[in-house]
Amino acid sequence: MNTIELHKLFLESDGVCTDSRKVGKNTLFFALKGENFNGNEYAEEALKQGACYAVTDEDTGVSDERILSVENVLHSLQYLAAHHRKYLNIPVISLTGSNGKTTTKELINAVLKTKYRTVATKGNLNNHIGVPLTLLSMDYDTEIAIVEMGANHLEEIARLCKIAQPDYGCITNFGKAHLEGFGGVEGVIKGKSELYDYLKNNNKVIFYNSEDSIQVEKTGDYPHKFGFGDNGPDVSVTLNGADPFVNVSFQGNNIKSQMIGAYNYNNIGLAICIGKYFKVADENIIKAIEGYIPDNNRSQIIKKGELTIILDAYNANPSSMKAALENLSKQPQKPVTAIIGDMFELGSEAATEHQAIADLCRDLHFDEVTLVGENFFKTQTELSKFPNFKTLEEAIKNNDLSLPVNGTLLIKGSRGMALERVLEFF
Numbered sequence: 300m301n302t303i304e305l306h307k308l309f310l311e312s313d314g315v316c317t318d319s320r321k322v323g324k325n326t327l328f329f330a331l332k333g334e335n336f337n338g339n340e341y342a343e344e345a346l347k348q349g350a351c352y353a354v355t356d357e358d359t360g361v362s363d364e365r366i367l368s369v370e371n372v373l374h375s376l377q378y379l380a381a382h383h384r385k386y387l388n389i390p391v392i393s394l395t396g397s398n399g400k401t402t403t404k405e406l407i408n409a410v411l412k413t414k415y416r417t418v419a420t421k422g423n424l425n426n427h428i429g430v431p432l433t434l435l436s437m438d439y440d441t442e443i444a445i446v447e448m449g450a451n452h453l454e455e456i457a458r459l460c461k462i463a464q465p466d467y468g469c470i471t472n473f474g475k476a477h478l479e480g481f482g483g484v485e486g487v488i489k490g491k492s493e494l495y496d497y498l499k500n501n502n503k504v505i506f507y508n509s510e511d512s513i514q515v516e517k518t519g520d521y522p523h524k525f526g527f528g529d530n531g532p533d534v535s536v537t538l539n540g541a542d543p544f545v546n547v548s549f550q551g552n553n554i555k556s557q558m559i560g561a562y563n564y565n566n567i568g569l570a571i572c573i574g575k576y577f578k579v580a581d582e583n584i585i586k587a588i589e590g591y592i593p594d595n596n597r598s599q600i601i602k603k604g605e606l607t608i609i610l611d612a613y614n615a616n617p618s619s620m621k622a623a624l625e626n627l628s629k630q631p632q633k634p635v636t637a638i639i640g641d642m643f644e645l646g647s648e649a650a651t652e653h654q655a656i657a658d659l660c661r662d663l664h665f666d667e668v669t670l671v672g673e674n675f676f677k678t679q680t681e682l683s684k685f686p687n688f689k690t691l692e693e694a695i696k697n698n699d700l701s702l703p704v705n706g707t708l709l710i711k712g713s714r715g716m717a718l719e720r721v722l723e724f725f
Contacts, residue, residue, distance in 0.1 A: 300367045302378045305354070306386065308367075309379060312351050315435050317376075317428065324349035329376050330356070331428065342366055373427070380431030381462045389441050391434075392573065393463050395448040395456055395494050396471025397487060398619040399566045400425065402558075402597055403471050404447045406570035409591050413583035415442040422595070425449035430459050443577070451477035451644060453490045460497035468494045469506035469569055473513050474618025479646030492517050506572050508565055527572035534575045536568040543607075543630055547571075552581050557592050559600060559609060560626040562619075596719050598623075603725050605705035607632055612710050612718040615642045617652045623711050624659055630707040634666035638721055640691070640712020641672025654678050660685060666706070669694055672716060691720060 309315065313325040319341035322328055328345035330338030330353060342353035343361045352365045356372045369375040384391065394403060401423045408419040418441045420433045425447040433446050448459045473488045481487045495517050498505050502523060507514040509528035518524050527534040527549075539546040539553070541561040547554050549571050556567060567588055574584040593599050596613040607630075611623055620642060627635055637660070645652050657678040660668045670678060670687035671694055678687060688694035702708075702724060712718040 300369055302382050305375065305379055306382050308352055319345045322348040322350045325351045327351060328353040330354060330372050376431050377462050380434040384434045384464055387437055389437055389444055391444045391446055391463055391465045392467040393446045393448055393465035393494060394469045394471065395450065395491050397474030397476040397616065399471040400447050400449065402593065403566040403569050404445055406566055406588060406591055407573050408445050409587040410570045410574040410579055410584050411443055411577060413587055414579050416440050417443050417445060419445040420447040430462055434463060450490055451480035453481060453486060456490060456493035457497065460494060465498065465503060467504045467506065468498045470494060470514060471565060472511065474616060475652065476616035476618065477644045478648050479644045488513060506569060508568060525572065525576050527568045534572045536571050538564040552585055554585050554588050556588055559598055560623065562622040562626065606703055607707045609709045610719060612712055613714060615711050615713045617642060617656065620656050620711060621659060623709060624663060627707065627709045628663040632707045634703060634706040636667045636703050636706065637665060637709040638669045638671065638718060640716030640718045641674045643713040643715055649674050650677065691718065
């Protein structure tokens with residue numbers, strides 16, 4: 300079964316599915332394999348549940364003409380997505396970066412969908428499987444696709460670009476994320492810049508922040524770029540304040556967002572920049588950004604009586620943790636406290652980076668900070684108001700987390716820490 304034949308069957312289907320538990324009627328099931336599962340074992344079940352075909356790469360022992368054999372199911376999914384992208388020839392905007400990818404993607408989509416019929420990455424399905432699924436969700440009505448790309452090793456973004464073939468792209472920032480996989484900050488910059496490399500090699504458009512020295516250096520004198528910033532080259536976007544919500548102005552307009560933290564200036568700026576490039580009316584840009592409310596544990600604001608909780612427990616790395624803590628220190632609602640958890644995938648830099656965050660907490664003079672995780676447990680704080688525990692369960696058992704009843708509380712840690720569980724104890 301080659302890609303062109305598979306694409307014909309795809310066009311006659313109601314979409315693709317990679318989870319046999321979620322197979323719908325007339326869907327094309329791809330029997331992917333992972334460390335703990337083998338989709339080939341569920342091909343027959345997927346057909347029984349209504350799949351029109353099941354794409355497999357192992358002998359399933361089932362005699363059914365609806366089972367389509369290929370050499371590699373994952374590769375077939377990726378080839379199909381790339382072919383479908385060429386077939387529809389819809390403009391694709393791709394974005395990557397160390398922090399803020401999903402928020403920026405949501406903001407860009409909110410702005411563009413006021414004028415265009417868009418398709419955007421769902422949640423953070425931004426890897427070698429998620430990118431193909433996003434592209435395969437495009438149809439004849441789609442006018443622009445917004446594709447988020449994630450990576451934790453070199454050459455991953457380059458591979459995703461071959462699948463998505465973006466016409467436009469942006470990098471939110473370069474930070475201390477996935478240091479273990481990238482081999483350090485320079486590796487992060489090189490890996491994320493693979494998006495720039497693809498765009499430049501194909502004479503496509505780059506959106507960039509003119510206040511980010513690395514972005515300015517990496518884009519250089521490339522002619523097909525469109526930038527924003529305070530007195531930006533193409534779109535002027537100014538940060539007016541973040542007390543606590545981010546307020547920006549652009550070209551005589553003011554936006555009062557519902558997003559906390561000055562670090563969101565960059566995410567908002569990219570959305571404004573791209574909106575202006577695609578000639579979205581200013582009033583629609585304003586309405587879209589002001590109407591966006593963070594959720595899914597990303598800088599999410601939760602009120603518990605007199606207490607304001609900043610729930611930012613979706614993920615964490617040294618760059619995003621530093622930005623979140625500095626933002627917390629500026630909050631007017633006192634006392635100011637935090638529960639922060641380990642940052643993963645830092646490799647040999649883990650001890651140094653966790654100690655640096657513990658030191659930052661001390662220097663910012665918070666009222667109380669609870670440090671949670673194997674790495675934070677090893678840090679030296681010298682302050683009794685900064686207790687540290689190996690696990691959240693241990694913190695709850697020994698300290699009851701000293702949950703505040705008023706003021707401002709930040710909850711932040713890597714996804715594996717699942718610190719949103721703290722909410723259960725209010």
